[in-house]
Amino acid sequence: MNTETILIIGAAGNNGVATIDSLVKKETNATIRAAVRSSEKAAELKAKFPAIETVLIDLDKAETLTAAYEGVTKVFMIPGNVEQREQHAKNAIDAAVNAGSVKQFLFYSVFGAEYESILFGKQFRAGEKYLEQSGLNWTHLRTIFFQDNFFGWAEGVKQGGLYFGIREGSLAPLNVADIGEMAANVLTTSGHDNKAYNITGPELLTGEDMAKVFTDVTGKEVAYVSPTTEQTLESLLSTGWPEWQAKGMLELFEVFATNQAAVVSPDGEQLLGRPLTTLKDFVAANKAAFV
Numbered sequence: 001m002n003t004e005t006i007l008i009i010g011a012a013g014n015n016g017v018a019t020i021d022s023l024v025k026k027e028t029n030a031t032i033r034a035a036v037r038s039s040e041k042a043a044e045l046k047a048k049f050p051a052i053e054t055v056l057i058d059l060d061k062a063e064t065l066t067a068a069y070e071g072v073t074k075v076f077m078i079p080g081n082v083e084q085r086e087q088h089a090k091n092a093i094d095a096a097v098n099a100g101s102v103k104q105f106l107f108y109s110v111f112g113a114e115y116e117s118i119l120f121g122k123q124f125r126a127g128e129k130y131l132e133q134s135g136l137n138w139t140h141l142r143t144i145f146f147q148d149n150f151f152g153w154a155e156g157v158k159q160g161g162l163y164f165g166i167r168e169g170s171l172a173p174l175n176v177a178d179i180g181e182m183a184a185n186v187l188t189t190s191g192h193d194n195k196a197y198n199i200t201g202p203e204l205l206t207g208e209d210m211a212k213v214f215t216d217v218t219g220k221e222v223a224y225v226s227p228t229t230e231q232t233l234e235s236l237l238s239t240g241w242p243e244w245q246a247k248g249m250l251e252l253f254e255v256f257a258t259n260q261a262a263v264v265s266p267d268g269e270q271l272l273g274r275p276l277t278t279l280k281d282f283v284a285a286n287k288a289a290f291v
């Protein structure tokens with residue numbers, strides 16, 4: 001008998017889709033309810049995953065969440081790329097408490113959130129703290145920089161340069177499909193209550209190492225170039241990033257540049273029970289985007 005209803009908030013985004021994909025592949029008996037903010041996104045998801053339910057919400061309007069939570073036993077809340085992430089998280093947590101039926105609340109967060117040292121960390125940690133004090137069973141999935149972000153660097157790569165402003169620093173980029181599978185595992189197994197998982201990719205790479213991956217896979221020389229902070233800011237703003245987010249990204253790059261996140265954590269592999277996807281695997285699987 002199906003007793004679980006899993007509500008995914010932020011379902012139409014990269015991590016939401018990856019999580020639904022993994023849940024569907026698991027053939028879980030649970031009802032999967034995808035919460036999105038437009039009927040177009042709902043229709044897209046329903047076309048891709050016919051077995052799921054969709055529900056419309058707007059995290060800016062707390063009252064829209066009540067109906068979405070009806071009968072919900074598990075929640076995966078993925079705050080979006082918006083400045084009001086903290087309020088969105090609080091609205092989703094309040095609605096879970098009010099629903100009275102939620103046994104597990106999985107919160108999407110960022111690697112290093114506990115240090116509250118940069119804007120992104122502060123935004124997500126505020127959500128984590130609110131959840132920890134809510135009385136709900138909480139789990140934080142703290143993820144680092146995605147391999148998939150490199151689609152945004154593809155034009156440079158095609159022209160022979162990986163323009164990535166982390167100077168001599170290193171980090172372990174993480175695959176979004178892997179994150180979706182980890183989230184699906186957490187949502188369908190027990191033993192995760194009141195735990196924070198710190199998730200990195202499988203290998204520490206410098207900018208030079210990353211450029212070499214692109215060179216090796218594409219067969220064309222890709223040089224590593226670390227632009228100045230000002231150049232990175234200008235480039236992000238010129239491609240339409242809001243100022244708050246571009247400045248947040250610069251703070252994050254500084255963390256990477258100074259090796260403050262130069263760690264490979266075992267948590268992701270433990271959650272998956274298999275090795276994580278390497279950057280080389282990711283670029284090879286998506287080679288057409290980079291040549």
Ligand SMILES: NC(=O)c1ccc[n+]([C@@H]2O[C@H](COP(=O)([O-])OP(=O)(O)OC[C@H]3O[C@@H](n4cnc5c(N)ncnc54)[C@H](OP(=O)(O)O)[C@@H]3O)[C@@H](O)[C@H]2O)c1
Nearest residue numbers: 010012013014015037058059060079080081143144145146
């Ligand atoms: N890029 C990285 O390396 C990285 C690493 C760690 C964490 N993160 C952060 O992790 C989070 C998840 O990443 P992601 O790539 O999955 O994000 P994403 O693709 O932007 O997905 C976020 C989802 O939130 C939804 N959303 C935004 N505002 C909403 C509102 N008012 N009401 C309802 N839904 C709303 C968006 O809806 P629409 O589809 O309608 O826009 C989107 O589907 C983001 O906050 C991201 O910044 C990123």
